[in-house]
Amino acid sequence: MEEQIKKKAARGSICDCKDCVLRELMFIHVPSSGSKYVCKSKVEIKFNKGENIISSGDEIKNMLCIKDGLIKIYNISKNNKEQIISIAKPYDFSYLINIFSNNYYKYNISAIEDSTICFISIDNIKKMVLENGSFAISLLNKLSVASDKIINNFLEINKRNLRGRVAYILLFFSKEIYKSSVFILPVSRKEIAELIDMTTENVIRIMSEFRIEDIIRIHTKEIEIKDFKRLEIIMEKG
Amino acid sequence: MEEQIKKKAARGSICDCKDCVLRELMFIHVPSSGSKYVCKSKVEIKFNKGENIISSGDEIKNMLCIKDGLIKIYNISKNNKEQIISIAKPYDFSYLINIFSNNYYKYNISAIEDSTICFISIDNIKKMVLENGSFAISLLNKLSVASDKIINNFLEINKRNLRGRVAYILLFFSKEIYKSSVFILPVSRKEIAELIDMTTENVIRIMSEFRIEDIIRIHTKEIEIKDFKRLEIIMEKG
DNA sequence: AACAGTTTGTGATACTTATCATAAAACAAA
DNA sequence: TTTGTTTTATGATAAGTATCACAAACTGTT
Incomplete structure (x- = not known):
């Protein structure tokens, strides 16, 4: 990954992403001078579906912001079982989790759709925090929102039985990610299992x-939710 | 709670807590002027075991720092089941989780031992962040560490079977909290169940x-771990 | 088009965990 | 001390979930 960044950094990409979270963090608070560090060091890289972005143990040098696509953050435990911690979508800061608590990435990140990721050097983020209090407040807020989502997700998953979990995750993809009743699952059944803590077979x-039960239509990866009401009841009551 | 704070605020307590996390956050970075906001607004309150400290829905006005004792942060779901998110000990910032992402507390906090809690006004924390970049960096670090711990805990619990979970939590109390092979459980079996996601009967x-199996000695709330090695094997392999 | 490899799908069965019932012990209050 | 209430404890059983085995469908490659 590191080589890729260096290679593409030469291009000198500019901060032109519409609705970029960084823009929001910086330009609202720092209309004049703010972008100097971040834009200078920002690099955009495209990853194909399935490609690895970050490996556990890598040194933390950059903050990641997803421009488009979809990624998963996951843990590999000793017995080689993978636990998906979070699926992050455009304009999420992924991996804020331990950027400020650790020098090395603790978890893995890979693309589950073709994705464009924006890398911003941590050093420059820190400089911005030191120089600009409003940026710091915004960053605290983003970090807080990101971990809050993950924690809430664990609580939601843990209190449900298997049917409730599957309903929860199908509604998550439909409502949160694709905003449509028909969508192509970006993950395998195995990955769904890793996300909601159950076996592939049961998923x-x-x-x-x-x-x-005529609640959904399945065509391999293509899913259509035909009866939201019943799926929501299953999500709530199992 | 709010009335208690006002009542005790009159006393004008000073920042004299040894090893206080706030001290570390402030005085290292701000040797001269730093304490003005925080010390002015800081209030210490004692809570008895079992007392409620924060209720879900309360307006967030203060940041909490635990001076001594032990607290639990927990969620109450719709069907009135409680899920314990975290147990926090002295010098932990509890509830950093959504202090910067929300105006209202999302979870509940109560004392599971007699505890002294330090309340610092959020407004003043924000002022400090705006004025002092090093303080902001430290706070980002603390927030990051706090959420990281919680997320890691969920992953650790979820990948274990019931025996592994019970072993995990007993070793947590022994090693992390009491640093002794003999300790008095600060929580009921029901609360342990809520913490490691299983039923009271099975705990x-x-x-x-x-x-x-002669691995522990039980005298109601008093626990002695007699065989750490075997308990650790159970924790790892279930 | 054919092949190998992977993912999806289904059934039978074993194992794990929750639920229900009931009793003993611990605790709190009168 | 007695009484009532909660917590701890144990067993029997039911329900939920995982495992194993195997087939079909899909995917990518030659």
Whole structure:
């Protein structure tokens, strides 16, 4: 990854991303001088679906901001089981989690759709924080929102039975990610299992149940939610 | 709670807590002027074991720092089930989680031992962040560490079976909290269940198993870990 | 088009965990 | 001390979930 960054850094990309969270963090608070550090060091890199972005143990040099696509942040435990911590979408800061608490990435990140990721040097972020209090407040807010989401997600998953979990995650993709009743699942059934803490077989089985109950339509990766009301009831009551 | 703060604020307590995290945040970076906001608004309040400190829905006006004792942060879900998110000990900032992302507390906090809590007005924390970049960096670090711990904890719990979870939590109390092989459990079996996501009966049952297997000694709330090695193996392998 | 490899899908079964019932012990209050 | 209430404890059983086995469908490659 590091080499990729250096290679592409030469291009000298400029801060032109519409609605960029960084823009919001900086330009609102620092209309005149603010962008100097961040724009200078910002690099955009495209990753193909499935490509690795960050590996556990890598040195933390950059903050990541997702311009487009979809990524997953996941842990690999000793017995090689993967636990997906979060799926992050455009304009999420992923991996704010331990950027300020650690020198090395603790978890892994990979693209689950073709994605464009914006890398901003941590050193420059720190300089900005030191020089600009409003930026610091905004950053505290983003960090807070990001961890809050993850913690809330764990609580939501843990209190549900398997049917409730599958309903929860299907509604998550439909409402939060694709904003449509029809969508292409960006992850395998195995990855869904890793995200909601159950086995692959049971994810498949329960999705089949929903299909038989005429709640969803399944065409391999293509899912259509046909009955939101019932799926929501299952999400709430299991 | 609000009335208590006002009542005690009159006393004008001073920043004299040894090893206080706030001291570390402030005085290292701001040797001369730094304490003005925080010390002025800081209030210490004692809570008895079992007392409520923060309720979900309360307006966020203060940051909490635990001077001594032990507290739990927990969520109450719709069906009135409680999920304990974290147990915080002296010099932890509890509830950093959504101080910067929300105007209202999302979770509940109560004392699980007699505790002294330091309240610092959020407004003054924000003033400090705006005026002092090093303080901001330190705060980002503390927030990052706090959420990181919680997220890591969820991952650790979720990947274990019930015996592994009980082993994990007993070792947590012994090593992290009391730093002793003998300790008095500050929580009921029901609360342990809420912390590691299982039923009260199974917590009791598995603790009995450990007793029968001569791994621990139980005298109601008093626990002695007699065989760390075996308990650690159970924690790792279930 | 054919092949190998992976993912999806389904059933049978074993294992884990929750629920229900009931009793003993601990605790709090009169 | 007695009484009532909560917590701890144990067993039996039911429900939920994982594991194993195997087939079908899909994917990428030659």
